[in-house]
Amino acid sequence: MIGSFHPPQRILMGPGPSDVSPRVLAAMGRPTIGHLDPAFVGMMDEMKTLLQYAFQTKNELVMPVSAPGSAGMETCFVNLVEPGDKVIVCQNGVFGGRMKENVERCGGIAVMVMDDWGNAVDANKVEDTLKANPDAKILAFVHAETSTGAQSDAKILCALAQKYNVLTIVDAVTSLGGTPIKVDEWGIDAIYSGSQKCLSCTPGLSPISFSARAMDVVKSRKTKIQSWFLDLTLVTAYWGNAAKRTYHHTAPINALYGLHEALVMLQEEGLENAWARHQHHHLELKKGLEALGLRFVVKEQDRLPQLNSVYIPDGVDDAAARKSLLEDYGLEIGAGLGAMAGKIWRIGLMGHAANERNVNICLTALEDVMS
Amino acid sequence: MIGSFHPPQRILMGPGPSDVSPRVLAAMGRPTIGHLDPAFVGMMDEMKTLLQYAFQTKNELVMPVSAPGSAGMETCFVNLVEPGDKVIVCQNGVFGGRMKENVERCGGIAVMVMDDWGNAVDANKVEDTLKANPDAKILAFVHAETSTGAQSDAKILCALAQKYNVLTIVDAVTSLGGTPIKVDEWGIDAIYSGSQKCLSCTPGLSPISFSARAMDVVKSRKTKIQSWFLDLTLVTAYWGNAAKRTYHHTAPINALYGLHEALVMLQEEGLENAWARHQHHHLELKKGLEALGLRFVVKEQDRLPQLNSVYIPDGVDDAAARKSLLEDYGLEIGAGLGAMAGKIWRIGLMGHAANERNVNICLTALEDVMS
Numbered sequence: 001m002i003g004s005f006h007p008p009q010r011i012l013m014g015p016g017p018s019d020v021s022p023r024v025l026a027a028m029g030r031p032t033i034g035h036l037d038p039a040f041v042g043m044m045d046e047m048k049t050l051l052q053y054a055f056q057t058k059n060e061l062v063m064p065v066s067a068p069g070s071a072g073m074e075t076c077f078v079n080l081v082e083p084g085d086k087v088i089v090c091q092n093g094v095f096g097g098r099m100k101e102n103v104e105r106c107g108g109i110a111v112m113v114m115d116d117w118g119n120a121v122d123a124n125k126v127e128d129t130l131k132a133n134p135d136a137k138i139l140a141f142v143h144a145e146t147s148t149g150a151q152s153d154a155k156i157l158c159a160l161a162q163k164y165n166v167l168t169i170v171d172a173v174t175s176l177g178g179t180p181i182k183v184d185e186w187g188i189d190a191i192y193s194g195s196q197k198c199l200s201c202t203p204g205l206s207p208i209s210f211s212a213r214a215m216d217v218v219k220s221r222k223t224k225i226q227s228w229f230l231d232l233t234l235v236t237a238y239w240g241n242a243a244k245r246t247y248h249h250t251a252p253i254n255a256l257y258g259l260h261e262a263l264v265m266l267q268e269e270g271l272e273n274a275w276a277r278h279q280h281h282h283l284e285l286k287k288g289l290e291a292l293g294l295r296f297v298v299k300e301q302d303r304l305p306q307l308n309s310v311y312i313p314d315g316v317d318d319a320a321a322r323k324s325l326l327e328d329y330g331l332e333i334g335a336g337l338g339a340m341a342g343k344i345w346r347i348g349l350m351g352h353a354a355n356e357r358n359v360n361i362c363l364t365a366l367e368d369v370m371s
Numbered sequence: 372m373i374g375s376f377h378p379p380q381r382i383l384m385g386p387g388p389s390d391v392s393p394r395v396l397a398a399m400g401r402p403t404i405g406h407l408d409p410a411f412v413g414m415m416d417e418m419k420t421l422l423q424y425a426f427q428t429k430n431e432l433v434m435p436v437s438a439p440g441s442a443g444m445e446t447c448f449v450n451l452v453e454p455g456d457k458v459i460v461c462q463n464g465v466f467g468g469r470m471k472e473n474v475e476r477c478g479g480i481a482v483m484v485m486d487d488w489g490n491a492v493d494a495n496k497v498e499d500t501l502k503a504n505p506d507a508k509i510l511a512f513v514h515a516e517t518s519t520g521a522q523s524d525a526k527i528l529c530a531l532a533q534k535y536n537v538l539t540i541v542d543a544v545t546s547l548g549g550t551p552i553k554v555d556e557w558g559i560d561a562i563y564s565g566s567q568k569c570l571s572c573t574p575g576l577s578p579i580s581f582s583a584r585a586m587d588v589v590k591s592r593k594t595k596i597q598s599w600f601l602d603l604t605l606v607t608a609y610w611g612n613a614a615k616r617t618y619h620h621t622a623p624i625n626a627l628y629g630l631h632e633a634l635v636m637l638q639e640e641g642l643e644n645a646w647a648r649h650q651h652h653h654l655e656l657k658k659g660l661e662a663l664g665l666r667f668v669v670k671e672q673d674r675l676p677q678l679n680s681v682y683i684p685d686g687v688d689d690a691a692a693r694k695s696l697l698e699d700y701g702l703e704i705g706a707g708l709g710a711m712a713g714k715i716w717r718i719g720l721m722g723h724a725a726n727e728r729n730v731n732i733c734l735t736a737l738e739d740v741m742s
Contacts, residue, residue: 006401012404037703066575203403204437227598228472
């Protein structure tokens with residue numbers, strides 16, 4: 001017989017999930033109600049308001065996709081890309097490569113702008129590519145590359161997209177709530193994030209937003225959207241119109257309780273304060289990591305405060321060190337992904353986890369396991 | 372400022388979500404750990420064993436899709452259907468129609484076998500269609516039609532599929548845990564369910580299983596699977612091989628805690644006992660509903676014990692009656708879907724909700740609001 005599962009208590013300083021506040025955990029455990037219950041429908045309206053604040057947008061379409069960030073990415077691509085469409089995809093880590101996969105699985109043509117892992121996306125190369133591809137429909141890029149900790153200049157990239165009259169798809173999985181994202185001011189057309197990074201909720205939901213211009217493109221498609229589950233022209237029957245919500249799929253009720261509470265906490269703190277808190281603790285962590293002799297992967301001006309990638313020092317065994325952190329300190333940090341596997345550590349300071357206690361524990365524990 | 376959300380306490384006797392045990396709710400609120408944490412990976416192994424028991428299968432591929440039942444359906448179709456493939460789809464309610472949508476969005480050809488809403492799928496018509504379409508690749512049907520409460524004979528339909536050498540895709544969203552499903556004995560190739568029906572977990576996950584034969588078909592496709600998120604050749608890097616789980620997407624950790632606990636409870640009760648409990652309370656409810664003069668939509672031999680559809684009596688206002696049930700008794704029952712809207716009620720007795728207290732409250736409350 002298999003018994004109940006009682007997870008150990010960890011400190012989550014990897015690339016996500018991040019530490020979840022007891023307030024969010026308590027919300028997850030509240031009694032389940034129906035997805036068309038008037039009380040739940042009222043909660044959905046609040047969720048939209050809270051997400052509009054987090055994304056800094058007045059977009060009508062703002063909602064959490066009922067699945068993790070990867071499904072949020074797929075929602076953007078399957079709704080906007082039709083067979084034969086040309087999409088300029090910037091790749092400077094794992095997630096740009098996933099975007100390319102998405103474009104191709106929609107029958108689109110991905111024109112790649114490649115930058116080295118750890119670098120930000122090069123805006124000059126993007127402009128050259130936009131110039132060379134006047135028939136491109138979309139520019140897609142990752143704002144905060146979770147595989148390396150590099151931040152690209154979303155404002156400049158979106159301005160280029162507008163100059164060359166293409167739509168934008170922006171991956172903000174690791175940035176939302178941690179560093180500035182201004183959907184309306186920057187003119188982002190389609191954006192997706194994840195619940196388990198700087199929003200500090202449990203994993204499993206992907207907040208998205210589409211501009212009116214992007215929704216016009218979705219509504220005037222020549223071909224059917226290949227995913228029924230992610231088809232926004234159908235999903236919006238439930239999430240779009242507050243006056244009359246009709247069943248599309250059964251919403252993940254308790255997960256949404258959790259996200260609602262996480263967004264209430266973000267609103268209480270204030271976005272600007274949350275950004276400043278991430279920056280503050282990043283600088284503290286940076287000072288300590290450098291004192292331990294660790295080198296950052298990303299150039300100072302392109303670093304994400306919420307995801308600190310450092311090279312593993314020579315002579316330190318990656319797996320053994322992370323095992324010791326986990327077993328002796330209950331501390332999870334992230335391994336390298338793809339080409340970075342075995343070469344770097346990714347230390348997250350995301351959402352609720354961005355606090356002084358975590359910085360101190362992490363530095364003490366790292367010093368111990370590296371010695 | 373928006374405050375925390377505190378849902379009312381309901382009794383969930385609709386078509387799902389069903390009442391969730393306090394044990395499952397408590398599990399949902401346990402501390403989040405990483406999706407590659409050794410403790411979590413151990414929980415995943417248990418989850419697979421528990422799902423094999425629930426599905427009555429030894430299939431290697433058994434896992435919860437990180438999204439609701441609709442995404443489980445889509446997982447089956449996008450992995451098995453290639454452009455031009457012919458799929459025989461049985462429709463006797465809403466969800467057969469959703470299967471047709473899935474086939475067509477995969478570029479397949481749906482050959483429909485239509486039965487009236489409220490009837491079971493007619494096996495004779497299915498055999499005629501199999502005979503007339505020797506080039507068909509798949510037979511897809513809904514075991515338990517959530518829109519009507521009709522149960523089809525999955526054993527006979529699967530035997531026909533084997534006789535004519537086609538694969539089967541079976542919707543067991545509402546049946547798993549409530550009425551017998553025997554994946555290996557019946558030779559089901561691909562099956563999906565939902566967490567929020569007779570498993571009595573919160574909504575948001577879709578347990579699936581694929582036979583070795585079905586996985587061979589997936590692995591020998593000529594075309595790429597159109598969904599990256601649902602591509603089983605990729606997802607199984609995380610869920611497939613217990614010895615080495617590698618990142619595909621971030622698993623919905625706390626939702627999986629909940630499903631694990633719900634499956635532990637099913638194992639404790641025993642599948643046969645759970646089936647008998649649903650049947651027992653169905654008979655009690657049936658007696659009471661008939662005493663109130665309510666007529667069932669589905670013929671006696673095709674009725675699902677866990678979903679009781681009855682015609683709304685003349686002179687009773689559907690919306691007003693359900694509003695009164697919710698406000699005065701905290702009781703949710705289901706409205707009719709699609710063609711049945713305004714004509715029927717769907718009264719669920721699913722999982723944790725299939726108990727004597729609920730039967731009594733429901734009958735008392737219905738008598739009150741109909742008088």
